[in-house]
Amino acid sequence: MTDAVHAAGGLIVCQLWHVGRFSHVDLQPDGGAPVAPSAIRAEGQTYTENGMLDVSMPRALETSEISGIIQQYRHAAECAHRAGFDGVEVHSANSYLLDQFLRDSTNQRDDEYGGNIENRSRLTLEVTAAVVEVWGHNRVGIRLSPVTPDAGNTPLDSQVMQTYGHLIKQLNRFYLAYMHFVEGATATSRSVPDGVDLDALRALFKGAYIGNNNYDLNLAVNRRAEGKVDAVAFGRPFIANPDLVRRLKEGADLAVAPRETYYGNGANGYTDWPVLAG
Numbered sequence: 001m002t003d004a005v006h007a008a009g010g011l012i013v014c015q016l017w018h019v020g021r022f023s024h025v026d027l028q029p030d031g032g033a034p035v036a037p038s039a040i041r042a043e044g045q046t047y048t049e050n051g052m053l054d055v056s057m058p059r060a061l062e063t064s065e066i067s068g069i070i071q072q073y074r075h076a077a078e079c080a081h082r083a084g085f086d087g088v089e090v091h092s093a094n095s096y097l098l099d100q101f102l103r104d105s106t107n108q109r110d111d112e113y114g115g116n117i118e119n120r121s122r123l124t125l126e127v128t129a130a131v132v133e134v135w136g137h138n139r140v141g142i143r144l145s146p147v148t149p150d151a152g153n154t155p156l157d158s159q160v161m162q163t164y165g166h167l168i169k170q171l172n173r174f175y176l177a178y179m180h181f182v183e184g185a186t187a188t189s190r191s192v193p194d195g196v197d198l199d200a201l202r203a204l205f206k207g208a209y210i211g212n213n214n215y216d217l218n219l220a221v222n223r224r225a226e227g228k229v230d231a232v233a234f235g236r237p238f239i240a241n242p243d244l245v246r247r248l249k250e251g252a253d254l255a256v257a258p259r260e261t262y263y264g265n266g267a268n269g270y271t272d273w274p275v276l277a278g
């Protein structure tokens, strides 16, 4: 895949994930409980070989296990390197493991990875440091989504501005390639709770900024013109428009993928969307 992207003149970055508590025992190597900062069950369903099932009760990671989690990210970063990617993105968004550690709603630990903001940010920063060691700082990005609840509408962090503000300021020491930021609730809305100012968080980051979430061409052009983004990431529009960039350049209509086809289940409605004629 990376060869194909390069042959077409593209670049491709691999996102490194750990879903943490948002998992099911059937997906675990030993059928054990998913791991999380604290034993707090998420609400929602995930994909298993037996279809969509409610996510399982997680167990809290022992402090002694956390170095192993960081080692898994390092290993994934090395694999991405061998696979020919151009960079990696640390997924610290969308209520997955790193975000679960950041938020006081999902992190009730009393060791050095829980409690105050410095401690709750520690895992994201240690993972970023490990990945930067493998790739070099200018090939590593980070994804954050400060106001995205997870599927079960888990409360956000109680101090969004302080928590993510601290994290972003700490991330500056890595001189990352970019910060990829979900503006609003992922794939849902661009609105933010009272007291949250995402542009103020953006301004704390000393590097390239990629905005995402419910962008269309006009919003992208306008926010770029206002100096509020360096680049824009489109998600869903790419599913039904394999030639999205061309369509945006030409002002062509965009096809809209129905939700049911979002996560695969065969090529139908997933990889068979036509490109524009001509």
Ligand SMILES: Cc1cc2nc3c(=O)[nH]c(=O)nc-3n(C[C@H](O)[C@H](O)[C@H](O)COP(=O)(O)O)c2cc1C
Pocket: 015, 091, 093, 094, 143, 182, 186, 187, 188, 212, 213, 214, 215, 233, 234, 235, 236, 237, 262, 263
């Ligand atoms: C089918 C589907 C899969 C997604 N997978 C990921 C993912 O792997 N990692 C991630 O950070 N976000 C993922 N997202 C969220 C998107 O990256 C993006 O933040 C969201 O769709 C909002 O952008 P959009 O309005 O341009 O679609 C996914 C969204 C959809 C619809």
